[in-house]
Amino acid sequence: MGGWRDMPVEALEEQYSPSRWSPRLGRDTIIQAHLAATAAGTQWARAGTRTSLHVPYGSGDGEKLDIYFPADPSGTFPVLVYIHGGYWQCLSKDESGFAAPPLVSQGVAVVAVGYNTAPKGHMDAMVLQVRRSLAFLVEQYSGIRGIYLCGHSAGAHLAAMVLSTDWTEYGVAPDIKGAVLVSGVYDLEPILHTYVNDALNMSREVAQRNSPMLCISPAAPAAAACEVLVAVAQHDSPEFRRQSQEYSQALRAAGWSVSLLDLAGVDHFDIIEKLSEDSYVLTQVILNMISRA
Numbered sequence: 001m002g003g004w005r006d007m008p009v010e011a012l013e014e015q016y017s018p019s020r021w022s023p024r025l026g027r028d029t030i031i032q033a034h035l036a037a038t039a040a041g042t043q044w045a046r047a048g049t050r051t052s053l054h055v056p057y058g059s060g061d062g063e064k065l066d067i068y069f070p071a072d073p074s075g076t077f078p079v080l081v082y083i084h085g086g087y088w089q090c091l092s093k094d095e096s097g098f099a100a101p102p103l104v105s106q107g108v109a110v111v112a113v114g115y116n117t118a119p120k121g122h123m124d125a126m127v128l129q130v131r132r133s134l135a136f137l138v139e140q141y142s143g144i145r146g147i148y149l150c151g152h153s154a155g156a157h158l159a160a161m162v163l164s165t166d167w168t169e170y171g172v173a174p175d176i177k178g179a180v181l182v183s184g185v186y187d188l189e190p191i192l193h194t195y196v197n198d199a200l201n202m203s204r205e206v207a208q209r210n211s212p213m214l215c216i217s218p219a220a221p222a223a224a225a226c227e228v229l230v231a232v233a234q235h236d237s238p239e240f241r242r243q244s245q246e247y248s249q250a251l252r253a254a255g256w257s258v259s260l261l262d263l264a265g266v267d268h269f270d271i272i273e274k275l276s277e278d279s280y281v282l283t284q285v286i287l288n289m290i291s292r293a
Contacts, residue, residue, distance in 0.1 A: 146178075
């Protein structure tokens with residue numbers, strides 16, 4: 001087979017350790033810096049935006065949303081749904097509002113989704129929670145004019161799983177117009193053989209049924225109208241870059257409207273942190289995607 005299957009365990013662990021690949025900071029420092037940047041950005045967003053925080057979309061402790069409303073929320077507005085990373089085992093919605101200010105200033109609402117991370121949460125449940133959060137939004141807010149998914153790392157995986165949802169099971173039909181998948185993992189099988197699975201405790205069956213690469217359906221008319229952007233950082237590991245390339249190719253082959261954006265000069269962490277900046281290329285790409293719809 002080649003590729004990751006031929007790697008020694010140490011090499012595979014390194015490939016799936018994003019903190020080892022940044023030229024900016026050391027591996028321990030960069031994770032702390034990421035936590036600090038996203039938390040501070042979220043506090044800034046909450047201070048300057050009209051919000052509804054800790055909105056329950058289910059009965060579980062972790063099943064809550066933070067909503068950042070545009071300055072003038074009268075009438076209808078597009079919504080960007082942000083799904084955080086953290087390798088399915090850390091971070092939360094409380095570090096997930098940093099991207100709101102540049103978007104709400106342009107009339108876009110931002111929703112940060114909370115879900116139960118491992119070890120409390122398991123993979124099947126996380127995927128279901130994120131899907132149910134979308135169903136809740138559609139049912140509760142009639143003013144939504146198109147949903148745009150945005151996920152980072154593990155959150156990009158969860159956002160990609162949303163794209164494969166059979167919404168008839170939920171009794172709703174979310175108008176998902178776009179998805180921005182940033183530095184994600186789309187085939188979970190390599191993860192089984194790394195430290196990441198220590199907390200997740202996935203079996204091969206769980207990994208396979210929750211791998212977006214294995215859940216791609218031919219694009220229905222609604223899916224063909226959904227614009228998918230797969231973004232990857234110059235300083236992501238070769239395995240992360242391969243996963244983004246292969247997933248975008250697989251979506252395209254199935255008839256989806258997809259593009260791959262390879263962002264120079266950023267790593268696995270600041271590729272998403274910079275969404276707090278109006279002038280950042282990915283911020284502008286998202287706003288352009290929404291304006292075209």
